[in-house]
Amino acid sequence: MILLYFAAVRQALGKGEEKRALPQDVRTVRELIAHLANLGPAYASVFGDPTHLKTAVNQTYASLDTSVVENDEVAFFPPVTGG
Numbered sequence: 001m002i003l004l005y006f007a008a009v010r011q012a013l014g015k016g017e018e019k020r021a022l023p024q025d026v027r028t029v030r031e032l033i034a035h036l037a038n039l040g041p042a043y044a045s046v047f048g049d050p051t052h053l054k055t056a057v058n059q060t061y062a063s064l065d066t067s068v069v070e071n072d073e074v075a076f077f078p079p080v081t082g083g
Helices: 007-011 029-037 040-049
Strands: 001-004 017-019 054-057 060-062 073-077
Touching: 001 007, 007 040, 017 054, 029 040, 029 054
Parallel strands: 001 073
Antiparallel strands: 001 017, 054 060, 054 073
C-alpha cells in the first residue's frame, strides 16, 4: 500500500510518502487510521482523531467506511478551508 501525506500531516510525520504492508485485520479507512495511530507518537498525533483528516483512496475522496486493499494508494490531508 502506498500512503501519501499532505500539508500538516506531511509536516508532522516528516515525510510525504511511504509504503507499508496492509495488516490482514485492516479492511477500512477507519481501521487503517487506527492502525497508523499506534505506530508511535508522531503517528498518534496525526491519526489520533480521524475527524481531523480527509482521505482519498486511489485519488477519490473516501469516507471512514471506505474499503482498502493491499495495492491501494491512500492519501491523508487536513480539511481544507477557504477564505
